[in-house]
Structures are given as structure tokens and as C-alpha cells.
Amino acid sequence: MSLDLDCFKVFNAVVSCGSFGKASEQLNCAQSVVSYQIHKLEQNLGTLLFDRNAYRASLTQAGQALLSESKRLLQQYQHIQNLAQHYTQGWEPALEIVIDGALPMDPVMLALKSLAEQNIPTKIQVKVEFLGGVQKRFLSDSADLMLVKDFLASPGLIAQPLPDIDNLLVVSKDHPLAKQTNIERRVLLEQVELTVNDSSSSALDINDAHQFGGDRVFYLSGFVYKKNALLMGLGFGWMPKFLIEQELRDGSLVPVDYAQTNHYRFSPKLVQSEFKPLGKAGEKLKLLILKEFDEYLTTSN
Template sequence: MSFNKFDQYDWNLDQLRALDAVDRCGSFAQAGKELGRATSAISYAINQLETAIDLAVFDRSGHRAELTEDGQAVLAQGRAVLDRARDLNRSVHKLREGWESEIQVVVDGIFPMVPVLDAMRKFGQERTPTRLRLMTEYLTGVAERFERDQAVLMLTLQYQDELRFVATPLPRLELLLVAHADNPVHQITNPVTRQKLRDFVEKPVEDSATKPRQRASGLLFGAEQTLSLSDFQSKREAIRTGVGFGWLPRHLIAELVAKKELRVIELEEGGVHTFNPYIVHRREELAGRGTRLFRRLLLEGFKGYE
């Protein structure tokens, strides 16, 4: 580690606490009473601080010691340091109680983000020492990232039951087969079959896995012209331009369908595809308080989002 000239000042938290107390209490004697120390000990701590930083923090020329301009600046920065120190003590205490330092969560980008972000907001309000790392993938890329990065939670559409995981069902998620209201695809004569749709531009969202596994059956039509996109928001905007058709989650397009900007394609077998998604976590992570808290907040958020 290289030496930094700013590392040379040998002050400590005890001195900053004394400085803070003197300013708040109005005198060295009152500060000593608050901190349970003798007045001479408070005076000594202030003298040591001034020596360490080579600045006078108090003007002692009058009847009562007053903060100098330098002292006011040191006090402001010192209080910020004391706040961070209290945060560190709180974090260390909570880590000893079983909080993880970090939890990684993988979410399929097809999910509505409102309950996820709301859960993150509430998690932050708990002031835990646990950092949240949220990663977005698509289709089989979710499980791949979950395994590769050893994440503790995933929100996924596709789950194969394994003894090392615990899966809890989430509210069903519906995809609608849509195109812009003016798209020629709506002129197809009934019945609207998969074969007929292959003559139009299909817009799938790419699987984000490095080695994609089998996609959920029924989502691809095998059209000669395809325009693959990386996420559902981009896919929605692309379909709104009038080019192509594809499956989109109901929560992302409900308003556009209600306004008749997008229309559901009445496929012979049905223009709605339903997933039964899960929130999955590792059994060995059950003891982690951060994992349990965030999982509970997610479940509450999705329940209220139904």
C-alpha cells in the first residue's frame, strides 16, 4: 500500500466525540458530564486533536472557548465521520446476527419491475448491512446466471424441481400475442393458424443464456423473417411501430390494448400464453436474514400486484 500524505494526521474518534460534545453542550464541563468524563479529559482530547491536525479548533482568548472557522469545518467533517462510524458499528452488529454482506438476485426481465423495485425500496429502509445486487436475464439465461454467479434468489418462468432449491409459486404471468392495430396480420382470414403467421415478421426476445436450452413450447412460430430483440421493452416499442408481431406480457401492454393501439391476434389455439412462475432460493441460504427478508418482501409485493 502506497503512503498518502493525508494519512499522517493521527486523530481518532474519541477526539471527534469530544469536539462534538463541547459544541452541542456549550462547555468543556458539560461535555464531560454528557460523556461521563472529567473536564480535564475533554480538554486533553481537544488539545490532542489540535496537535494531530496542526490547527486550532477553539479560540480560547475570551471568557468562553469558541469554535474557529477551521474548527467549524473540522466539526462538520468530524460529525460525518462519526455518523459513518455509527453505521459501521450497526453493520458489524447486524452481520454478527446473521445478515449477509451481499445477496445476488436474478430476475427474468419479463416480470413486472414495480413489485421488485418496491421490495428493494423497503429492504433499504430496514438499514440492513446487506447489499442487494439485482441482475436481469431472459428465459434460460436466468437459471444459467443463477448457477454461474451463485446467486441466492431467482425469479424465473421455467423451473425444474431440484432438492437443493426451494421454489414458491408467484402469481401467473400472461403473454398476449399482439401486433399494431394497423398491421396486415389482422387481415388474415379465420382460422388464424401458425402456418399463416409465418408469412409475417416475427419479433422474439432472445434467450440470454450462452447456451440456450429449449424455449417454452408455443412461443415461436418459425417465421421466415424474424427480428430478435434483447428485452421486452424494446420489443413493445418495435411492435408499436407497426412492423412485426409477437408475445408481450399483459402488464406491459394492457394500456395500449385498452386504447386499441395494439390488438390481440386471435390465434386458432388462443392468443394468450400463461406462465406459472416461481421465486427460487437455495436451501443452504435459509439461514441468511437478508435473503429471508427480501424473499418475503418480494412475495408481498407480487401478491399485492395481482
């Protein structure tokens, strides 16, 4: 069976116009051409689409059943044409971004929302990793962008700074450490330290330099679990301040009065590879992320 899209276009025109004659006027062709295309389509499908016994041609049951599929076929064809046109204009088919879970997701989601409102044709995938897992995923997937707390610099990686992120050493208000002051390191080492596990199984040597390194360490798979564990009084640990603003306000989490310091800042980076130039969607997303991060962290700080 050989099907011609032009035949389906004529079929839809006849139905929408109500007659072969009006369809020929809309299509700017002779009525004989319309009749020929419909006849050819009926032959290829092996069924009659129109009942020609009446004064005005009407759809048969088969014609009615095939009409919706015909419209769907033409819509899909138009969609393919639009995609092809977009891609020739520099829009990439797909875009992948890898984010460290220690960074706020709100600015990324706002950037994606702005991009979605522009009806771009690019499919976007967002993946969340931790520590060395971010760069490992970025390299293994040949991703387009990564937002990272720290990374191993190498030739070809281009990094742009994002606003600093505050981190606090905190504990539940009911934990014994909450009642102590001027706490020494040796005291912390006696308690359970909560930390987020590096999501890479290998060898990118990116560790949390602020981990205390005692024997009693619980590794958790993300900051949601870590915050829950902190609230339960399981232990103490560092948390990005933006994730615990409410808990600090209501007093359910309190800063640990560590003798050295209970806060630090890190400077995240937005990284891309010069060996994989960004298309239109990537460039737009990069600029939107930089803008949203700047506004978000400026406001929260």
C-alpha cells in the same frame, strides 16, 4: 500522526456544551481529562483548535474548519458500529436478485419499497435477464434469488410457484394479420415474427417453446422494444398480457386469430439455492415478493 476517536468525541462535546467544564459534566469525567484530550488532539493535528485567551474558549479558524469533518467522522464511526451490529444479528451485507423480463416488475418494486421502509442495512442489486440468461446470471453471480419463467431443475435449487401469467399472440391493428380469421400456421410463417432474445450467450437449453420458428424472425433485447415494434406493425408476437392492457383496451394491438390458440399461461417460479441460505433481508424480501405477486396478479387477472 495517530488520531484517537475519543479525542474527537471530547472536541465535539466542548463545542456543543460551550465550555470545558460543561463538557466534563456531560462526559462524566474530570475537567482535566477534557483538557488533556483536547491538548492531545491539537498536538496530533499540529494546530490549535481553541483560542484560550478569551474568558470562554472559542474555536480558532482551524477548529471551525475541522469541526464539520470531526462530526462526519463520528457519524461514519457510528454508522460502522450500527452495520456491524446489524450483521451480527443476521442481516447480510448484500443481496442480489435476478428477474426474467417477462415477469411484472411492479410486485418486485413494491416488495423492495416495503423493505426499504424498514431501514435495513443490506445493499440490494436487481438484474434483469431473459430466458436462459436468468439462470446463467443466477449461477455465475451466486445470486440469492431468481424470478424465472422457466429454469433447468438441478439438485440444490428450491422453487416456489408464483401466480400464472397470461400471454397473448398479438399484432398491430394495421397489420394484415389483424384482418384475417382462423389463421393457419403456414400463414404466420410467411410474416415477421417478433421475439425476445435469450440473454445468455451459452448453453443453458431454455428456449421459448411457443416460438413459431419461421425464417423471418426478429430478435429484440426486451419487451419494451418488442411492444414498440408490434405497435409499428413490424410483425406479430407473444406478449405478457399485463404489459399490453392499455393497448388492448384502445385497440392499437389486437389478438391474432390463430387457428390453434392465441393465448397461453406460464407458471413463474421464485428460486433460491439451498447451498446459500438467505439472511434476514433475503427471507423478508422473499415473503414480500410472494405476497405482492399474489396480490398483483390476482387483481390484474
